[in-house]
Amino acid sequence: MTNHFKELASRLEAVSTLIRTGCIWKVTENCLEELRLPFRQAHHDFAFCNAVKGLGEAACINHDTRRIADMLRLRSEAFLQECHAGAVELLIPFRHAQRVFGVVMCGPFRSGENGQGRCPAAAAAYRELPVWRPEFRPALEKLVRVSLSGLLHELYTLRPELLSQPVRDARILAVLEFLNARYAERITIRQAAELVYLSPSRLSHLFRQTCGMDFSEYLLALRLGVARELLAGTDLAIGEIAVRCGFGDQNHFSAIFRKRTGRTASEYRRDRPEIIV
CATH class of the missing domain: 1.10.10.60 (Homeodomain-like)
Structure with a gap:
């Protein structure tokens, strides 16, 4: 891993530690994995997500590569979304020249103190997730942008060869x-x-x-x-x-x-x- 990607992984992990859940980076508007990052900073590698995927990955694949990708083409600001299994994530897109070149995904979180999720088989893991609190959103978005904007700009917008052409199919x-x-x-x-x-x-x-x-x-x-x-x-x-x-x-x-x-x-x-x- 180059020093730049080591630093990106370190900053993502630091944010993840602070929020007690995931903070991952997906590259391009199609939410592809950045293979130059460690697995944990490029995938939803958490007990809840793994429990849901264990029941069948098709819905997770559809959620990441299709539903979220469609949302990113329409939104320029950070937004909160709920996955098919009932967990919520804060998505923070990064754009350059009117194009999304990647997105930071913070989560998963429980939707509330009494949230149950939508996957009974993963209910125990869901209850272990931190609760999403709307008042945290401004501070979390600012933390991510301050921590990562300069590095991501240097990595991708100044070195466009690192971004593959978006896969549309x-x-x-x-x-x-x-x-x-x-x-x-x-x-x-x-x-x-x-x-x-x-x-x-x-x-x-x-x-x-x-x-x-x-x-x-x-x-x-x-x-x-x-x-x-x-x-x-x-x-x-x-x-x-x-x-x-x-x-x-x-x-x-x-x-x-x-x-x-x-x-x-x-x-x-x-x-x-x-x-x-």
Whole structure:
């Protein structure tokens, strides 16, 4: 991770600590994950969200990549919204030249002291969320903008190459969200195609046309990016990293890692490089 993204992750985590819930960054108006950030600053990785996703991710994917994306195209100011599971979030869009280049999402929160949520299976986790209080909104928005505006401007508006062209096809957005959330599992293009009601061959064509690379190439790049971050930033065993990143076993991971990077995983860890995903 470059120093700029390390600093962004640090500031997001600081806000998250203060509000006792998430503070994450999604890039572009389509709410895509910023793969150069640690997982926790780019995904809804909280007990409540994970409990809801465990019942089926389709609604979460639709909420993030479609509903919120549609809202961002119509709004220029921060706004509060309620997700399909009954939690609320404060969304703070960042714009440049009349275009949203990303959004900070603060939450999830309970909607009130007696809020129950809309997902009975996640009720216990919902009750553990902090309560949203409207009087906090001005201070929270100011905190986020003061903390992040300068850094985000430097990262994205002065370096537009970091922003990919917005993906407009909702089916590809759903597949990207699926891959970014489930890369540690055994994933086939058939599974992804079924998620968006396409044939594998049709999805393969659309994915390459939209993303500029094959489905399998994207998934491998995603897994290797996470692996590089874990090698440089943690002391996890290489075998555990292999499993966490979806490679199955250490031998398979080691062979692919060396082929792609020219170094073994141990050599890469020893050098502790700056990571650019």
